[in-house]
Amino acid sequence: MLExxxxxxxxxxxxxxxxxxxxxxxTERIDSLKSKGYVPINKKIMIYDDYFIRTKVKKFENLL
Structure with a gap:
């Protein structure tokens, strides 16, 4: 599903x-998330804990 x-x-x-x-x-799920680029938020989202996030990496082309 992560893929x-x-x-x-x-x-x-x-x-x-x-x-x-x-x-x-x-722990197995957390290890899998981290291996796929997710990072722990380490703060509550609304009233909930224990969330991970993966943010899109923007590619910069023609920087030179």
Whole structure:
């Protein structure tokens, strides 16, 4: 699911960031998220904790 999200959501839907939840005892999920470029937000979103985010990396072309 992460592969599909990472590959298509940013491009097909002009999504800037993908937000997903991973509670602390889900170590395998957290390791997978981190390996795919997600980082913990480390703050509550509304009233909820334990979210990770992956933000679209913008490529800068013709900088020279």
């Amino acid at each position: 599909i999200s990472n590959q298509y959501l940013h491009k097909d839907f002009e999504v800037e960031s993908i937000l997903t939840k991973a509670i602390p005892n889900e």
